[in-house]
Amino acid sequence: MSLSEKKIEELIHRDFACSCGHTHRADIEHVVIGEGAIGQLVPILLEQKLADGRVFDPASDTVFAVTDVHTHPIAEAYVFPLLREANILFTEYSFPHEKMHTTDAGVEELRANLPSDTSLLIAIGSGTINDLSRFVAFHANLPYYIIGTAPSMDGYASDVSPIIHNNLKTTFSAVCAKTIIGDPALMQGCPALMIGAGLGDIIGKYVAINDWKISQKINGEYCCDEVCDLVLASVKKCVDSVPGLTKRDPQALQYLMESLVLSGMAISFIGTSRPASSSEHHLAHFMEMQSIFRGEYGELHGTNVGLSTCIVSKLYQEFLKLDLDYDKARAHAKAFDPVRWEADVRRFYQSAADEVIKLEQTAKKNDPEEVLRRIDALEANEGFVRAMVEQLVDRTKDTASLLESLDGLTSPKTAGVTRENMRGILLYAKELRNRYSALQIFYDLGVLEELADRVLDYYYGEE
Ligand SMILES: [Zn+2]
Ligand SMILES: [Zn+2]
Known part of the structure; x- marks a missing residue:
């Protein structure tokens, strides 16, 4: 079984x-x-x-x-x-x-x-x-x-x-x-608001599982299909029971609670948070850090994850509209400027910058040689990646309206994040962890800035 x-x-x-x-x-x-x-x-x-x-x-x-x-x-x-x-x-x-x-x-x-x-x-x-x-x-x-x-x-x-x-x-x-x-x-x-936060933390698993499966293909990273299926089935049960959650239906509350516990168990099964956390959590953690830097505590964790899941879904939607140019991506990878990178990391990560810079020394996420290898793999597997992203976009297309029905946040603008800060979060959240995610895929393909600006236009209005 x-x-x-x-x-x-x-x-x-x-x-x-x-x-x-x-x-x-x-x-x-x-x-x-x-x-x-x-x-x-x-x-x-x-x-x-x-x-x-x-x-x-x-x-x-x-x-x-x-x-x-x-x-x-x-x-x-x-x-x-x-x-x-x-x-x-x-x-x-x-x-x-x-x-x-x-x-x-x-x-x-x-x-x-x-x-x-x-x-x-x-x-x-x-x-x-x-x-x-x-x-x-x-x-x-x-x-x-x-x-x-x-x-x-x-x-x-x-x-x-x-x-x-x-x-x-x-x-x-x-x-x-x-x-x-x-x-x-x-x-x-x-x-x-608290139920909406739980739902946000759960809907984010769609992104986590998607990114994990893409990484298995591109990097040969270990991935367990059974754990993925377990998580996905329980997320779907929660999403389907959102109308019940708004009415505090006991069965719906039970499904959400089960799913939240299962998510923690999936982490134990794998030994890392891979099945539960990827780009949507990186964005959320970065937002949380920025709140702390301002001496505030910000929103509930799950509220930030829900908001970030809306944003990642939007990024992936825009990604599907792009005509990928792999030679341009290779030129972009080779042009990586570590001095500018470090200056930006210091600006956005403030007191946490040293940790992030130290991580990059071992993770080498931006090292042109590694990025070029991944570009080759992405080019060879473009059909697979597109199919995965289409599935993710379909699964997450109603996220904003579901979260809104439970007092969730669905736009960084209404969450009080400035456009400039949100741009920094989108470009540099991937530096927070050594985990291959949507944001790294976009960076590798040289389209992260373009996608970020498109999504910022969507949320903040065109400049
Ligand atoms: Zn979480
Ligand atoms: Zn397994």
């Missing part, structure tokens, strides 16, 4: 010998998503193995519950009564801030409030609470549970925490949740 035919609970905590030749594994012990899922919390908890090898004992072990001002009432309504009824001891900390971000200060605040006799940590929340709690649980060597309150991001099944550290978003090791619970009843009241 292929991966995409299996239920989510059949995919965790076991080895899967895949047709791609690799063995895939996601080390979560329980994923319970759907109506009534919260009822599984206590039975699972009572069988939980702790860090010292003992099984959780309600007579002596204490749970530490983490919430914030928005999720505390949800915990009081749905989670704490179950713990009290089962005589499970718990202490709690509720972040008192109206708006919260994943920063060093948040980590310190949580650490300072973590009682030393805690046996297990349960977070009740989504993005920020999950990232902070998972990180603190990791360093305190505690088993970690997450009870989702919004289908807003795909980090539920992740084992890393992105934390803003010294003004830079940095990915730190953290612990993977032992148990993930997603009960639609707990998500009914979450703002449309």
Whole structure:
């Protein structure tokens, strides 16, 4: 049976010998998503193995519950009564801030409030609470549970925490949740904006999978078709259930939550974020960095990914209209000017520029010799690339209207990004990671600037 035919609970905590030749594994012990899922919390908890090898004992072990001002009432309504009824001891900390971000200060605040006799940590929340709690649980060597309150991001099944550290978003090791619970009843009241963000993070997978498959063809990069199919099938289920999401239909919320958890599992299966993140995430990360440079925290991660997916879809639409000139592309590759490149990177990446320049020294994404090799491969596979891009454009053509129905952002102009900044983001977001993506394909073919200007004209009006 292929991966995409299996239920989510059949995919965790076991080895899967895949047709791609690799063995895939996601080390979560329980994923319970759907109506009534919260009822599984206590039975699972009572069988939980702790860090010292003992099984959780309600007579002596204490749970530490983490919430914030928005999720505390949800915990009081749905989670704490179950713990009290089962005589499970718990202490709690509720972040008192109206708006919260994943920063060093948040980590310190949580650490300072973590009682030393805690046996297990349960977070009740989504993005920020999950990232902070998972990180603190990791360093305190505690088993970690997450009870989702919004289908807003795909980090539920992740084992890393992105934390803003010294003004830079940095990915730190953290612990993977032992148990993930997603009960639609707990998500009914979450703002449309958060559901739109989750949908944005999910629709972006269309781009991630597309770019990954093109890279397999052009660079011989490893790619797993089964994981691609698994992700694509679950994205389609979410896209098809958008009308239900706007009405908070439990089934639709379940599909989106499942898809967000699956996306994190796909990352575990592959060992990198390749199945979940490509050019759409590079653009989103760059927007997030620019907000931080301005001392702001910007939009939700998934809101930026949704917006970026609209932009990448537009770039690919314009790409299909081009008559590719491979000789011109070769001349463009040879004319790469490292001095100008470095100056531009310093201008747009500011305090993060050194990291980006260091990455290029090993990745050599712009090295003419490598680019020329890829141009040859692109020329030899133009039919394949075009077919892939046509499919991607078709899959993402309704993204803007779907996201708009859930308060998403669909234009960089309305998101408050200036045209000049957006141009810098489009031209230099590919420098952020060593990952072959749409933006690198356009650069290699010498058409990135032209496509960027066309798309900027579309969003900002012709100059
Ligand atoms: Zn595989
Ligand atoms: Zn994401």
